[in-house]
Amino acid sequence: MSRYEELVAEGAAVPTDGWDFSWFEGRATEERPSWGYARAMAGRLARASAALDVQTGGGEVLASAPRLAPLTAATEGWPPNVTKATALLHPRGAVVVASPEDAPLPFADEAFDLVTSRHPVRPHWAEIARVLRPGGTYFAQHVGPASVFELVEYFLGPLPEESRTARHPDRERVDAEAAGLEVVELRAERLRMEFFDIGAVVHFLRKVVWMVPGFTVEAYEPRLRALHEHIEAEGAFVAHSTRHLFEARKPGQPGQPVRPVRSG
Template identity: 75%
Template structure:
């Protein structure tokens, strides 16, 4: 017997959304993964590095699962208190330090402190700060959310979005920003990936966890739209959206650019 709308929503509202682990969605939603395998590729770089900074680590899950051996100096930053606590519990036993930071620069680290800076799905990329804390020859390696990601969900609840909003977070803009900060872009790749939600509880959980998709989302505010979507899923099958992701790797030059005299 199918579970009711109220049962599915109540379950999704009750579950914790701390950290950046989406395993609660197993069997309830699927997201195609990028071909480059970010966590594996990140782990290979972490294992070779001497000093690593993981920006916006979330609950620390990606860093902790990337490699059996972290770098001798490994630091992670996070700004959301529940995630800070979760990342500390997960990463401290691995020898990594978790630093609570704000949502605006500067980063609380000295110039040229790290030979590798990584970040998975940063809200904002502080390119000049990344360039500052990287050692010459050091690398920034990041998987980021691309333009109009999962906008089928966003526009279902908020209606059509302006073109500027749809084109935000474009990989070409990331290239320009990296180069403006003095970094050399080594790799830039983008993919559009199929995402499916199999029940309304999965949608509720997703919007509670990824809070910038529908800012201020609550079940009470969007109950009518949620009930319509529940009926649509029952009648037509999974709600399909498309996630966009891009991978960027940028290096700080060993020799600074020559300045005209």
């Protein structure tokens, strides 16, 4: 078996559940945003009375907080991640609810004073506003526009402009404000990524399934082999991720009734 075949087989065999990226150590790197989302989120959780983490993945980021809110819930749509998040978070007293990412949040109006999310597929702004109490906060780290598109377009070819500008922070600001939220902070950064072997590329595309929809080793074997040769010659394949920190507030004071926000 060639080195290429060994690396691809290894990348294809690694489990993809959860959002633990420790397998990539020494095989791929990604620069981290300067704001330190997990640390900042933990500080807010320690001060909250009721918190919701949306699209929690395997619960790893939420579980990293030293202290959770007295009432903490999380939603997740992918069954393997629901299982993993439940195992991590139930011992901490948090409730994990299986809920599709595009469904209404399965909670009452004004149930939480803090809603968090790390890399939601698509923020459901009207629902976030609905479940927040007056004066409550949405605090999240989002994936930005054209993230890792060097790798995506290597496999898919040039994408249309609307694909490149999707997830733009300015557009998300408008959508959040349309749902009745006040944007408190919005910061964006472009971050360097490096893949040091083709196995890391294979595992990444299997784990982050929306990058190259329908990705399989068999379907992209010629491109994978050519990329392997590039990495062997150059030492790495370089791409760039985009991230933005988003903090928004629901107007009003705790305990003050407000006019409900409705979608549509």
